[in-house]
Every structure is written in C-alpha cells, then in structure tokens.
Amino acid sequence: MRWRSKRPSRSDRSTLAVVAVLGLTLQGASPVRAAEFAIIASPAVPVDGLSKDELRRVFALEKRHWPGGEPVAVLLPGSGQPAREVLLEQILHVDEAQLRRSILGKIYRGEITFPPRVPSSELEGVEWVASARNLLAIVPAEKAARANVRILRIDGKRPGEPGYALKR
Amino acid sequence: MRINFPAWLFVFALLPPLGAWADEESGVDTGVPHFLLHGFSDVNLTVSDRPKPTRAAFGLGQFNLFFVANLASNVSFLAETGFEMEEGGEQAVDVERVQIQYARSDYARLTFGRVHTALGYWNTFYHHGAWLQPTVERPAALRFEDDGGLLPVHSVGGEVSGRAGRGAWSLAYTGGVANGRGPDSETVQGTTDVDRDKALTARVSVLRTRDSELEFGISGGRDRVPPNPLDTRRGALRESLGGIHARWESTRWMLATEVWALRHHDQQSGSEATHRAGYCMVIFKTGVLKPYLLADVLDLDARDVFFEHSRPGRAGVLGVRYDIGTFNAVKTELRRVTHDGQVTHALAVQTAFTF
DSSP: OOOOOOOOOHHHHHHHHHHHHHHHHHHHSOOOOOOBEEEEEOTTOOOSEEOHHHHHHHHTTOOOBOTTSOBOEEBOOOTTSHHHHHIIIIIIOOOHHHHHHHHHHHHHTTSOSSOOBOOSSHHHHHHHHHHSSSEEEEEEHHHHHTSSOEEOEETTBOTTSTTOSOBO | OBOOHHHHHHHHHTSHHHHHTOOSSTTOOSSSOEEEEEEEEEEEEEEESOSSSOEEEEEEOOEEEEEEEEEETTEEEEEEEEEEEOTTSOEEEEEEEEEEEEESOSSOEEEEEEEEOOOTTHHHHHOSOTTTSSSSSOOGGGSOGGGTOSSOOEEEEEEEEEEEEETTEEEEEEEEEEOOBOSSTTOBOOSOOSSSOOEEEEEEEEEEESSSEEEEEEEEEEEEEOOBTTBTTOOOEEEEEEEEEEEEEOSSEEEEEEEEEEEEEETTTOOEEEEEEEEEEEEEOBTTEEEEEEEEEEEOOTTOGGGTTSOOEEEEEEEEEEESSSSEEEEEEEEEEEETTEEEEEEEEEEEEEO
16 A cells, blocks of 8 residues: 555644644643642640651650640541541551551550541531641641641641642 | 459449440530440350360450540549459459559650559550450460469559650650569559569660651569468569560561560579560551461479469460451461470460450
8 A cells, every 4th residue: 555645734734733732731831739738736736837757646646745735636537538548648657447446556555535536527627626726637738728727837848838748 | 353244244234325425525524524435355266186185165255344534634544344254154353454644744644553564565555455466365474464474464553654756766665663463473462562562663665657667675673572471482582574575567567576584583592583485476467367477485484483373385376367347356376385395286266356
C-alpha cells in the first residue's frame, strides 16, 4: 500500500489550531494541588506550633499535659474522613485497627480514662474546637481557614506555605 | 478468697446501667464521678499429650471487670477485679488492681494502690485480659504469683512515673515502693507489711518512634522476703532482681524480648540461689492474621524452696492470632514444653474478647 500525503483542509486546520491553543493553556495552568490539613486549637491551648514528633505524641495520647499543667485534649476525625487517613498514615503510622487497640490498651493501663471524642463531621469538629477551651483537632485546611480557630504551625510552617507537612 | 460466683455476677450485672451514664469527657458536672466499665474474658480448648493419655479440656479464663473514672481533671481511679474458675470447680475472686492516680504533669504522675509492678515490658503492657496479649498464655517468668511466676508482678504501694520526649526520642521512667512479698511466693501483702523493709523497684526505658518504634529498658528491684513460720527450711531472704527488655515494632513486625535474673540470699543459712528467665517473641502482622513465635525459659535454682511450687522449663510456641473484629480474637497455638526432662506437646485454641 502506498501512503499519500494529504494537504489539511480548512476544517482540519481550525481543529488543529484549537487543540494547539488548549495545549498551551494547560501547560501554563497551575498543577492540581494536594489537599492540606491543618491542626486547629482552642484559645487556651498554650502553644502556637508543634514539631511533627510532638504532634505524634499529642495524637498518640502520650503527651497528656501542657507545660503549665493543663490537660491535652484531642478530637479524632471520624472513620472515613480524609483527615483520619492523614492522622493514621502521616502522623501516627498505624492502621485503623492498631489505633483502636492502642486507645483501649491505654485505658486498660490507666494512661487515659476516656477515649478521645469523635465529632460526627469536620464542621462539628471545627465548632467544638472554636467553642472549647483546650481542644486540638485535624481538619482540612480550607475548613479551618473559614472558622474562628487558631491554626498551629507544624515544623514551623502553616498550611499554604512551601514545605508544609500535612497534605494528601 | 472463696466467693459465691453467681452472687457476685448478680451484683456486677447491676452496674452496666451506671456505666452507661458516663460521659466520654469528664467536663460534665453532675456532682458524682462518671466511670466506664469494661471487661475481658476468654474460653480455651487445650489438647495435651501429658499427663497420658492425650486428652482435651475446655477451660474458662479469668473473667475480668475493669472500672475507670475521673475524680477530678487530674485525678483518676482504676479498679480491676478478676473472677477465676479453679481446678476442682471452685471459684476465686482476685482484686487485681485498685489505684488512684494524680497527674498534673507528664514528668511526674503519682499512683497509689495495688498496681502491676513496673518491671519490663509485658507485665505493664498486657495486664490480665487475654485479648490484650498476643499469645494464649503469659511467658513463664511473668506468670502471676499464684501461678508459679518468678517476678513480683503485683505490688501494693506507691509509684512515681513520667515520660519526657525530644524529637523522636522519649525517656520513660517509673520508681515504686511497696509492701513487698509475703512469707510465701503466692502472697502479695495488701493490707499490712509483716516486716519493716519495703520493696523498691525502678524501670527506665528509652524509645525512638518514627515509622517504627524501638524500645530498650532496664528494670531492677530489691526486697526482703520474711521468714515463713510454717516452713523452717529457710530464713528471711534478701531478694535482688534485674532485667532488660527490648522491643521493635513496625506496621508489619514486632519483636519483643526480656531477660531476668533474680537472686535470693538466705539470711539464716548464708546460701545464695540465682534464678533466670526470659522470652523472645516475634509477630508478623498481616492484617487480621498475626502468626507468632515464642521461645520461653524459666530456670529455677532447686536449692531455693521459695519457688518450689513453680514449674521451671522451656517452651517453644508457634501460633497465629486471628482478629475477628476489634474486640475479639481467636488464637491457635502449638506448644512444645520441656519440664523435668519430660516433653509435652499441646494444641491450644483460645477465643479472647473484651467489652
């Protein structure tokens, strides 16, 4: 079979032009951003930031008092919420079953008395933190930005800053 | 203490409604403390070729009720009571723990009451409920006092404990003072101390936690065991013990080991006896299935009559734990136990649960 070159028709040239413009536009567009998650705190929480190691100790229920003696209290995101996966994978490095057993084990060892509360939604968690004295929670950064809560620095960075640690 | 089991069960059956009133947080002020009630139990089937002939037996493990309550923002209470079926069909009630804890800082928590002695890893991490521990039975060194154990795993006294961390590293420490051992190996002095000596224990652990957790620790203790007026073969014993523990745990593997040495110096005869024990355990975590291996040794010096009712020996265990759900696990083990030159083979199946 012999292939014959074919001169593009006017409609073909128009189509090619549209495709070329779209391609250039997409190249210049911003890449899809990973979702970021913020650590929010109630007004009486006496810290403005935590290192990632300190964050792990807080949510692993190992750190139970702030330096002044105030109890550390955290909310855990509900099962199935993206913040829960960030908590398990990036902060605690455990799976769901290990987290549940860890909490039960701490109760049985007398390290904690009650398990952490779990709000029914991200919005409810933000509301609880905003209205309480000393709660900490992890929520999508976009929800934290719209609410009247303090956002803590993690390893010196806030959500939106380059190198911020908690993203998915 | 021999108590009518059905009567006690009736009493505790009344308590869950009180527990159901408990709030998840202690911030609700109703004028009375709120508490949570939990429990453990297990049912076992063991097939063993000794004593001959091979036989199978069902067994009911300890039925354990567990209470926790906040009395104030920094004061908490914990109690644990076990109900056991014993050989011959008798039932026993054991008050395993009753403790009050004061904590205003992570660096210093004060605990008073009857506690699990802060020695090593297994004794304070796994407690009584079979559901908590990876294997069907405890390693021989860590058996309870009334089950021929080597270590003083329960104490009545006071403890100060704390934890300090920087970066990925943590230092955990506990020091305790207690009444100490009674005249025989089964007695934990809970209401009085027959001599002026107090038992002292201490444990220090260093932990590194990132993607996995690594822990090293040392423990030690000393006590004076009073003479037993019913047994004149020995005088008072000066007891000193020491051990090391190590653990490495990732999302896939866990390795834990402890090694112990305990020495008794008879203050009447001047003789000394040294006992040694240890275990090494490896667990492979494949989701709901967790195969494990355990090697376990208890070597007792036969000259020390204090432990004459204990069973020294060596055990090799191959098992698998299947977590049916968050609160129930079924464990199946093959065991090879060597004791007094005799080898026993056993298959054990346990369903352990918490509620």
